[in-house]
Amino acid sequence: MTRISFDEMKATIQKAFIRAGMPEDRADICARIHTESTADGVNSHGVNRVERFVEYLSNGWVDAQASPTLVNNLGALEIYNGNLGPGILNAIFAMNRAIQLADSNGVGWVSLQNTTHWMRGGTYGWLAAQKGYVGICWTNTERCMPPWGGKAEGIGNNPFVMAVPRKEGPLVLDMAMSQYSYGKVWGTRDKKQKLPYPGGFDHNGQLTDDPGIISETRRILPMGMWKGSGFAIMLDLISALSSGGLTTAGIDKVGKGSGGGSNQIFIAVNASKINTQEFIDHALNETISQIKSSEPAKEKGEIYFPGEQSMKTRKENMELGIPIDDGVWAKIKELANSVS
């Protein structure tokens, strides 16, 4: 594990993306987002995804040059074809467009069909909230989780994001539909530890906190059990019916890698047109203080609001450098410097 400065990490990732065929300005944005996610502690969708993204650029599953094109304008709702362009660029475009639509209509809804993996969903929640908007977004994905009551994978892990603006830094919820990601399950297994709470089913159909067994059964637990399973199904269907794009079942047939051919929904609401800043501050402070005043479950425990821990991690990593696995860093440097 090494700590690397934000600027060095970003510049190196950018070089890797340029080498893989991205124009410099596009590589600049994608590298920044990968680095920001890593700074927030979300390595799984930051540095740990750089190699795979470069692969997808190389084999054509992601088109480095493509941009969204308008399919349909219904007023406050617009549909774009992502043309299998870089998921990060498509999603930034879509959330910014939802914000513009919110400015003219109070609410903006952008449906993005035929896009690619957006990496960390929270990125687009932060984007909206930092501009002063309520943001909601989600994506569908290929299947990777059994539906409730089933043993075999049938539904996507469809991350769902909600964000609200706040002067001192936004509140952002970024949650996938499984209780734990496979990254967490495998990482815990490799450390020979147990999951903090049950995260899947064993070979006898019983809940288990043993990550090794869950890796074997691949019966990862939907968050909230039947609730997360149903939520994943609805996110999938609404993303398809609102965009004219593919469902999870359809994506499974495309075979263009993780997230290739998925749909994403971006919703923005202009909170400052609805409320005074004083009202917003009051609502947020009252809520945060109510949450934080609950007696901690563990001695000296702390109660966090959504996004709070990301902000703390970011602050620390911006000061000390961003931690990265040595092997991952070596690989990124190789991708940045190798003669193709």
Add this chain to the structure above:
Amino acid sequence: MTRISFDEMKATIQKAFIRAGMPEDRADICARIHTESTADGVNSHGVNRVERFVEYLSNGWVDAQASPTLVNNLGALEIYNGNLGPGILNAIFAMNRAIQLADSNGVGWVSLQNTTHWMRGGTYGWLAAQKGYVGICWTNTERCMPPWGGKAEGIGNNPFVMAVPRKEGPLVLDMAMSQYSYGKVWGTRDKKQKLPYPGGFDHNGQLTDDPGIISETRRILPMGMWKGSGFAIMLDLISALSSGGLTTAGIDKVGKGSGGGSNQIFIAVNASKINTQEFIDHALNETISQIKSSEPAKEKGEIYFPGEQSMKTRKENMELGIPIDDGVWAKIKELANSVS
């Protein structure tokens, strides 16, 4: 337990509401919704809420005469003051208005502040989907669940609803933020049974499936643990910032009973303007068949899509009569017939 026909149940509830001061046409709608919820098996927000709703009409916490008034129109987003009118009537108005806004703008978003308990959230999802729209809605509530990491109640159970239209009957997800409702916890305790899966914390802070202990600690489990806790916070804040209404922390200070002073959000999307019926049918059938083809976890087990079990229960109850607890039915008849 007695089975009562839909018409008899509805007529009796209507009489009770009229006696409590509701105009006949308004009582007609509210009684129909209470009966429909009961027919779908959701007694908790159907017949079991009749007595309390009559109380709220009597003590003025619900204003039988009030209707929503427009606070702000931003185009595709409108804000209404529910004026503490009957939650069901306010919510039906709001979802229908969101549908109208979706017709003109592709998407409609109605924020309803200062309303009262909408009873079963799914009602408004079914309403949108049966008219051919994608529907999303949620409400905030008073606090009744500890935030993740805390022991004391601090967040609301804020139900969240998503619905999509389908020729053979819609898919509707209607989920509260706790893994189990207190109704389920108490009912299971009274039958001296265990919950199917852990549903809260015991006195030592360990997960437990013992409903008696959860009733004591009142540490009911957020669905998906930290995820449901964060989701509840965000639903609350977005409902307040999009409506100019009260947060959960604010509602707690109003003290007008369950749901009094809450905000609700209603979003509709006109799916038929985006897709052909053929596309919609294909997307839904492909998804349902992918889910149903997963190998069942239990022998002869079945995998259901969201709303499927409600539809089955409704069909059975419409044929055989709707089951109702004898004591609850006697009380409703008393409310319908007593001389005030």
